[in-house]
Amino acid sequence: MTMEIERSTTPGAAAALTQSEFAEIVSRVEENLGLVIRGKSESIRLVMVALLAGGHVLLEDVPGTGKTTLAKSLACSISGIFRRIQFTPDLLPADITGTSFYRPADGTFEFREGPVFANVLLADEINRTSPRTQSALLEVMSENQITIEGRRKDLPQPFFVIATQNPTEFHGTYPLPEAQLDRFAVRVTMGYPDIAHEMEILTSHHDHDPFDALKPRVNGEDILAMQERVKTIKFDTSVAEYVLKIVDATRKDARLRLGVSPRGSLTLYRTAQARAAIDGRDFVLPEDVRALAIPVLAHRIMLDTKAKYGGVQPNQVIEEILETVAAPR
Amino acid sequence: MTTATAPAPFAKTLFRLPWSAEAAIFVAYAALLINDQRYALIGAFAVLLHISRYFALRIPQRSWIAWIIRIAAYGLIGSTAGRNDQGNVSLFDPATVDAFGVICAVEIVIQMWRERPGGSPPGAITIALAALVLSAASTTYDTTYIRWLAPLYIVFTMLSLRSYTRRQNVVQSGAATRPNWRVLGARGAALLLGLGAGFVVYSAFVTYHDKINQIGDNVMTRQHAPERSALSSSPSLGDSFDNDGSPSRVLRIKNLIGVAHLRGLVFDTYKHGSWSPTLEARKFFPAGDRVLLPNARGARAHVTCFADGLHILVAPLNVAGVGGPELGSIERSAEIGNPLKTDVGAPYYYDLILPPNEENQGILCATPTPEERQHCLNVPPEITPEVRALAQKIAGNEPDDRSKVQAVTNYLISNYSYSLNVHIGKGDKVSEFLLHQKAAYCEYFGSAAVILLRCVGVPSRYATGYYAHEGEAGGETVVRQRDSHAWAESWIEGVGWVTVDATPGGGRPDKLYPDTPAGMKIWETLADKITDIREWLAQFSPAALGGAAFGLLLLYAGVRALLARRRGGRTVLRESDYTPIDEELRQIAARFETVLKRVNAPCPPARPWGEHLKKLTQLPKAEQPDLDFERADDFVRCYNLLRFRRDADPALRRETTDLIDTLERGLTGSRR
Structure with missing residues (x-):
């Protein structure tokens, strides 16, 4: 049909x-x-x-x-x-x-x-x-x-x-x-x-x-x-800052030749809203951002040659960035 | 930079050594400590190893901190490695083996505190290192404690292998606790194979340890293995001399100008073709710097001696002073030419003060006592009367000692020839040479000069040393094994001791051998550069060198940190970097953090509380903290509404506060 x-x-x-x-x-x-x-x-x-x-x-x-x-x-x-x-x-x-x-x-x-x-x-x-x-x-x-x-x-x-x-x-x-x-x-x-x-x-x-x-x-x-x-899902300023800090960390990571673009940060923003909505909330939590960081960001970054041939994976980089950026509480 | 995550007792993210593996390592540590009590720090290693199971803090994989610790530890421990009599590091000295064992012990601790790739356990490497520690500890003559500790180690290791075979994360219904016997068997076989191979290698080491030590010395010492000196401590005249002309360097001298004869030893007693007394028969006394380097004036030559054996400080007869900061002690004999000796193993360095006057009477030219003078005039009975007559004929009519010396020298040079083919039958060697053979090598010429001069009343003695002739660019002179030479020293009234070389010109070392190949000279130059650096470093105390090395390491660490910061290295961002919330909410948050800490489940800064609680509930029951999870979840839900939804409902805030109060009350009476 x-x-x-x-x-x-x-x-x-x-x-x-x-x-x-x-x-x-x-x-x-x-x-x-x-x-x-x-x-x-x-x-x-x-x-x-x-x-x-x-x-x-x-x-x-x-x-x-x-x-x-x-x-x-x-x-x-x-x-x-x-x-x-x-x-x-x-x-x-x-x-x-x-x-x-x-x-x-x-x-x-x-x-x-x-x-x-x-x-x-x-x-x-x-x-x-x-x-x-x-x-x-x-x-x-x-x-x-x-x-x-x-x-x-x-x-x-x-x-x-x-x-x-x-x-x-x-x-x-x-x-x-x-x-x-x-x-x-x-x-x-x-x-x-x-x-x-x-x-x-x-x-x-x-x-x-x-x-x-x-x-x-x-x-x-x-x-x-x-x-x-x-x-319409609410996005607190601190959570938005959290998104930007994660994205900024990808731009400054020594292992990455290319970090996440503003399109990527906007996509993470929007998908976090979607996840919150699916979970029945009308506001976004840092958990939503963390849960979506790898699926949304990992394919947007480019490893430098040394990291690539050193066996580093993009998912690993995002994971490590998530562990180094403090979440808002 | 180290990523500081808050301590977490989660078993799944933190590998802990099985108790049996830890026990095996402690047994190995104990064996090493019993073997060498110097390394009492091994106790600290054991403590560090054990407490690693209580903390999640780990050195990241790519961090340079592990290497800093290694370099510092290895350097400190390696400096205690044993040295043999020649001052070179001996691979088989017990202290060296113990140092190696301690290095392995340190590495075990580093491995446990290091983040492993993919979270893999460091089990295999710790087993191997512990085995090496025990092996090092076993190099002892006292085997009592090894007989008990070694089997204990093996038992604990076998028990620990069983723990490593269990997969912790695979869900296999009904088979979660059954060990994998195939893997266990394979690992046991590998252990036995390793032990067997280790035994074979060890046996080979023990059998061939001399040769291996030699190789190790060659690699680790500043030059090639010290050459044996060509100077004999008891020279004797022989028949045909097969001089292979070894080009190995004996000396390298800077600023040696106008000197050829470098004297090593002097002998005054001739008997049946041999000169004595031997070096061992002489008495040596500490010379002291004041004696050797008074206000000596003259050009300063710097000697590098590569030869070993006699430890003699070779110097010209007229030297005014000898000394050097590297020489541990200089000993001097008060008799027979005052030879100088050192106990420092080759290569060693010393300076010579060379006066411009060739006949300067320096520290090697003590005025002979009447007894010494008599010795130096003694013509042994085996010297034939014809030789005495010959001496009179040559120099008997000369007016003074100097002209007698000249006459004898000229006679020998003019009437005798240099030859390595000597066949002296029966009879005295010198007499036969002078009367019949008329061709021999430098030892005969030197001996003959001494005997002839003694026959005409000039006190003389036999000297051995080197003939320096190979000058190089840069003012350096190289003396090789093949430059060994023999001559005479005579006492001339009013002058003192002088060098008397009666060997024909064609028989001197500068005429006998071809030039040294250019390739060899290049190799020697490179080796000398390394020697110069080592010599430069030797002037600094170990503390100064250690301090400099530490300073360089700090500088390196600082530069790396600076570069990482400029490149935008990863940093941990603090909670306070976010838009601030109201004070009451902040305090509520702090209270919940405290609750989590008090139940030994602090939340890492990068993890939201909701995610943290979820992870805690996924732990096995026995490892879950004592926390009311239902209330904690409620609290987090309410807090999130206040914090991220900015819900202003006062009832919600009251509910949140009530929940944290309840959680805090739930802590009283429980642990701590």
């Missing part, structure tokens, strides 16, 4: 969604996703946080861990349009955004929308296509609109991209550089499920596909309202 939802511009829509309604919707969606994706509640939560913060997700994982399933399930849960782009080296930017076709019958050009016109877009193996094609998608992600032949076209709302990248293959790939990874709100690694949950997967797929049993749990309008509500 697909429905294109107009972007809500009614300010009152946000206020109409109470905290309990918000939490209830989130719970329904997560429960829905949990029917298909077993044992990955933390990953599901991160995806929800990114969605409600208005950001996009980068799933970095080996094949077969449920990335496509997660994207399709999410699209189904929010009754949105789901499109998938399988990136290949010969993909062109127009294959993403759409192209104009000439109609000889009446001598006009007809624009055919590309797969980017969707609510949930799965950009599979984004590192397999050329940087030019990658840029086309990334530009769309940041602008939420496309300009083709001088005409502006808005993307449907909500617009949510889940991009995937296989971290183990290097031949014939164009890994996204850190400067472009910055466009993704969070980077999630799902990993293999543990034995108990994998057994549940096997059991649930015994004679049917659990995906077929999924039903929409929320519409796009509610998602937009939830995104607006997230923006």
Whole structure:
């Protein structure tokens, strides 16, 4: 089922969604996703946080861990349009955004929308296509609109991209550089499920596909309202300072060639609000910032050569920074 | 910089040595302490090791603090390493082995206090180091205590291996406490293999320890291993002389100008081809600086002696003074040419004061007593009458002693030739040389000069030493083993003792050997540079050197800290850096911090309370602090509303205060 939802511009829509309604919707969606994706509640939560913060997700994982399933399930849960782009080296930017076709019958050009016109877009193996094609998608992600032949076209709302990248293959790939990874709100690694949950997967797929049993749990309008509500979550000055101190520490760390950008600090700010909202609070705690620091910041920093070849990992750097920056109390 | 985290008793983040491993280490420490009571500090190491289990503070992985501690400790301990008779560090001296053991003991403590990569336990390395400590302690003749302690050590180590095999974080239902026998067996086998290999290596060391020591001395001493001196303490005339012309350096002298004959020893008694008395037969007395370096005037030459064996201070006959700050003691004989000796092992250094007058009567030229004079005139009975007649013929008609000396010297140089091929059959060596052989090497010429001069009434003695001829750029003279030489010294009335060299020119060391290869000279120059540095350092006391080294370390640490600060190194930010909150709330927060400290669960500055409480509840029951977690969670929830939501509800504040009161009341009657 697909429905294109107009972007809500009614300010009152946000206020109409109470905290309990918000939490209830989130719970329904997560429960829905949990029917298909077993044992990955933390990953599901991160995806929800990114969605409600208005950001996009980068799933970095080996094949077969449920990335496509997660994207399709999410699209189904929010009754949105789901499109998938399988990136290949010969993909062109127009294959993403759409192209104009000439109609000889009446001598006009007809624009055919590309797969980017969707609510949930799965950009599979984004590192397999050329940087030019990658840029086309990334530009769309940041602008939420496309300009083709001088005409502006808005993307449907909500617009949510889940991009995937296989971290183990290097031949014939164009890994996204850190400067472009910055466009993704969070980077999630799902990993293999543990034995108990994998057994549940096997059991649930015994004679049917659990995906077929999924039903929409929320519409796009509610998602937009939830995104607006997230923006109203209180953010104390001291917690904002905490965010900035963490980000500042990444800019001053001797092991990093590139620290977190202001886009990163804003994303951490917004995702912390989303997490607080999902937790049923109308204010952000330092715990929210700490819990999201690694998924939100680790892919935005660049290690210097010595640290990289010394075996230092970006996650480790963020962890150590979190242990050295005092939390407000 | 060290990251100071508050102490935390969490077992999962802090590795503790199993009790058996700690006991094994203590046994090794005890063995070392019994072996060498100098290292009483080992007790402090044991304490430091034990208290590491109570504190979470650790030196970070990449911190230089561990290296500072190592350098300081190793330097201090290494300075107590044993030295052998020659003053070189001996690898097998008990003190050296003990020092090595103490270094391993220090390293165990450092390993326990150091943050491990990935949190891995330092078990394996501490086992290995403890084994080395025990091995070092076992190098003793008193094996009583080792017989008891070594088996105890092995038992504790085997017990500790069992603890290391248990995985602490893997949840295996029904198998959480079963040891992994395969791993245990493999580690036990590795231990036995290590012990066996260690035994083999140790046996090899014991068997070949002389050779290994020699190698160690060569590496650790300032020059190559000291060469044996070519000067014999009891020279005797032999047959053909196979002089291999060793180019090994014996002396390096700066500012030696116009001097060739460097005298070592002098002998005055000839008997059947041998000169005596030996060095061992002479009496030596401490010379004292006042005797050797009075207000001596002259050019100062600096001698570096690489040769060992006799410990003789080689000097020209006319030297006015001898001394040096490095020489521990100079001994001097009051007889037979007043040779000088030192007990310092090679290489050693000393200065010579050289007067311009070649015939200056200095400290080596004491006026002979009547008895000494008689000795120096004694012609042994084995010298044939023909030799006496020859002497009279050569110099019997000369008017004075100086001309007699000249006549004998000229005669020998002109009528005899230098040769290494000597075959003296029966009869006296000198007589046969003078009358029949007429070709021999410097020892014969020197001996012959002495005998002939004695025959004409000139007191003479036989001298051995070196002939310096190899001058180099920079005013240095190098004397090599092959430059050893023999000549005569004669007493001339009105002048004193003079050098008499009757060896033909072609037989002197400067004519006998080819030039030293350039490559060898370059190598010697490099080695000399290192020697010069060591000599420069030797003028400073150990305390001064230690202080300088410590100062350099501090400077290095300061520069690194400065650079880290400029680069924006990680710093711990304080709570007070945030926007301040109202005083009442701040006090409430302080009270809760105190509650946590009193239940021995202080919250690290970087961790929010909510996260901290969650971690505490995830600990095993036995390790959880005695805290009302439900109330603590309520408190944190209320506090967060006040603090981060800026909730102004007075009821909320009262509730928060009530909760902290309750928590504080809950502490009374409990621990501490």
